[in-house]
Amino acid sequence: MSARSRDTLVRAGAPVALGVFVLVAWQLIVTVGEIDDYLLPSPLSIAGQVVEFWPSLVAAVGSTGLNALIGLVVGSVVGVGIALLASLSRVVDYLSAPLVAGLAVVPIVALAPVLNTMFGADSETGRRTIAGLAVFVPVFINTLRGLRQTAPVHRDLMRSYAAKPGQVVRVLTIPAARPYIFTGIRIASSLAVISALVAEYFGGPRGGLGSLISSSAATSAYARAWAYVVGGIVLGLLFFVVTSALERLVTPSAAFPHGTTDSTTRTSSTSSTNLSNTAPRKELT
Amino acid sequence: MTLHNPSVKSVQTTDAVVATGVSKVFDAAGVTALDGVDLVVRAGEFVSLIGPSGCGKSTLLRLIADLDEPSGGTLQIFGKSAKQARIDQDYGIAFQQAGLLPWRTVAANIELPLELHGFPKAQRADRSRELLDLVGLSDFGQRYPDELSGGMQQRIAIARALAEKPNLLLMDEPFGALDEMTRERMQTELTRICAETGAAVVFVTHSIPEAVFLSDRVVVMSPRPGRIETVVPMALGPAHERGDQIREDPTFFSMVTAVREALHQGAPARGTDNR
Numbered sequence: 001m002s003a004r005s006r007d008t009l010v011r012a013g014a015p016v017a018l019g020v021f022v023l024v025a026w027q028l029i030v031t032v033g034e035i036d037d038y039l040l041p042s043p044l045s046i047a048g049q050v051v052e053f054w055p056s057l058v059a060a061v062g063s064t065g066l067n068a069l070i071g072l073v074v075g076s077v078v079g080v081g082i083a084l085l086a087s088l089s090r091v092v093d094y095l096s097a098p099l100v101a102g103l104a105v106v107p108i109v110a111l112a113p114v115l116n117t118m119f120g121a122d123s124e125t126g127r128r129t130i131a132g133l134a135v136f137v138p139v140f141i142n143t144l145r146g147l148r149q150t151a152p153v154h155r156d157l158m159r160s161y162a163a164k165p166g167q168v169v170r171v172l173t174i175p176a177a178r179p180y181i182f183t184g185i186r187i188a189s190s191l192a193v194i195s196a197l198v199a200e201y202f203g204g205p206r207g208g209l210g211s212l213i214s215s216s217a218a219t220s221a222y223a224r225a226w227a228y229v230v231g232g233i234v235l236g237l238l239f240f241v242v243t244s245a246l247e248r249l250v251t252p253s254a255a256f257p258h259g260t261t262d263s264t265t266r267t268s269s270t271s272s273t274n275l276s277n278t279a280p281r282k283e284l285t
Numbered sequence: 286m287t288l289h290n291p292s293v294k295s296v297q298t299t300d301a302v303v304a305t306g307v308s309k310v311f312d313a314a315g316v317t318a319l320d321g322v323d324l325v326v327r328a329g330e331f332v333s334l335i336g337p338s339g340c341g342k343s344t345l346l347r348l349i350a351d352l353d354e355p356s357g358g359t360l361q362i363f364g365k366s367a368k369q370a371r372i373d374q375d376y377g378i379a380f381q382q383a384g385l386l387p388w389r390t391v392a393a394n395i396e397l398p399l400e401l402h403g404f405p406k407a408q409r410a411d412r413s414r415e416l417l418d419l420v421g422l423s424d425f426g427q428r429y430p431d432e433l434s435g436g437m438q439q440r441i442a443i444a445r446a447l448a449e450k451p452n453l454l455l456m457d458e459p460f461g462a463l464d465e466m467t468r469e470r471m472q473t474e475l476t477r478i479c480a481e482t483g484a485a486v487v488f489v490t491h492s493i494p495e496a497v498f499l500s501d502r503v504v505v506m507s508p509r510p511g512r513i514e515t516v517v518p519m520a521l522g523p524a525h526e527r528g529d530q531i532r533e534d535p536t537f538f539s540m541v542t543a544v545r546e547a548l549h550q551g552a553p554a555r556g557t558d559n560r
Contacts, residue, residue, distance in 0.1 A: 153384035156352050161401050162372045171401065175388045251388075 071131020079139030146180025301485035307358035320510035341511025377446030
């Protein structure tokens with residue numbers, strides 16, 4: 001076995017082994033310690049509930065997932081669009097900076113009861129709006145930062161080519177921002193699922209993961225509540241994996257061997273530092 | 286639109302660059318970067334600008350390229366304003382940094398100016414193949430810039446500058462970041478490329494031997510405010526006959542000495558201090 005494939009095996013095998021170990025230990029503790037179901041149900045009883053309520057679980061994942069997806073798509077499109085405007089126009093930049101700063105500190109799910117009332121108790125629109133708002137913030141912030149990453153030498157080059165403003169945006173500004181845009185969307189993907197799910201705790205139509213978790217817990221069906229939590233975890237992972245794959249898909253092949261693998265460090269540094277960094281630098285043409 | 290547009294390209298009789306009393310003051314810093322610069326670069330001529338840091342040689346190049354605007358004086362590029370020359374794409378430019386777009390392949394980088402100016406795809410591909418041959422990197426068209434060494438990237442940047450067959454090439458210390466060996470090889474290659482294309486070149490450099498080896502004339506500049514101190518004509522024979530052996534020729538050394546003395550005019554040259 002080559003060193004490389006052994007490395008792959010260790011990397012893929014180690015987390016699986018740890019997961020199995022944790023599950024076995026959990027089961028043993030619950031069984032041997034005779035822990036009550038309401039404190040902590042055992043993995044086996046949760047798995048049993050997953051099987052028993054499979055159709056309802058799938059429907060719940062679909063319902064919450066659709067809300068999260070709509071929020072993710074709409075929030076990302078709006079976030080990228082407004083960031084683009086802000087990078088091109090100082091007025092939009094000055095108008096949007098404090099608004100986004102405000103939005104970033106509001107616990108967005110706290111708006112759930114208000115929005116539920118606003119859109120009516122039988123509508124999913126409130127939840128989708130909440131997911132969209134939660135998505136908008138990191139996408140906007142990261143995109144705007146990315147749109148300011150063009151190097152002076154590239155701007156000089158574009159001027160020497162007498163490139164039109166639209167050409168500069170298409171050929172230089174957006175490609176330079178692309179890794180930042182996708183970092184924003186990747187962070188936002190998890191937020192979309194969390195927001196869509198938690199928003200269901202505050203009323204509205206039933207059938208999603210959030211409402212089923214709360215109603216199961218309220219009727220003392222603890223293992224079933226956990227089964228829906230597992231559904232939420234799977235949904236969040238799915239969103240994260242799909243957005244990461246999307247990022248790889250649109251990034252030129254050579255960019256990856258030379259390390260974009262440290263994306264998590266980049267993520268934290270970009271999202272935390274840049275609300276203050278709105279100093280306008282827009283010698284675009 | 287073709288690459289052989291006669292109305293734009295048959296201007297060989299006009300001087301490439303005519304600067305008359307050009308000055309540049311950076312208002313924010315209150316610095317006079319250039320003061321009363323007069324310079325003529327004839328078509329097909331290779332002219333180097335040399336001088337200490339802060340003498341305004343890069344500023345002069347940026348004015349010729351219309352990347353900045355002069356505070357006074359007039360600039361004519363092939364008989365037009367600098368702005369018109371930029372819009373007409375009369376010059377190609379290369380900087381100290383290669384400035385390739387990392388998300389584009391090497392070929393796509395070379396084709397960038399052609400793409401922006403609406404050349405059809407097939408023509409762009411032909412031209413980038415031609416240019417890759419010219420700079421000796423035919424096998425690298427589908428690679429990404431990150432996969433290339435600094436010297437190779439700079440060759441691609443030069444190929445890109447030549448994409449639209451400009452009659453004027455502006456180069457701002459293009460070999461400044463390269464090691465000495467790569468640098469000398471690039472210089473030899475540049476003389477060959479210039480001989481093949483017949484373009485006039487304005488070349489900014491810190492290096493005396495580089496200026497001597499490449500140039501028909503060396504323009505020596507002095508700082509604070511940036512002025513042309515003197516212009517030293519070179520006589521190393523036609524560019525395409527300049528091989529590496531010329532670097533060991535006595536004529537070469539005497540010209541290096543001439544440029545060095547011109548650079549140190551006013552202040553005594555290092556080593557000849559009275560003690």
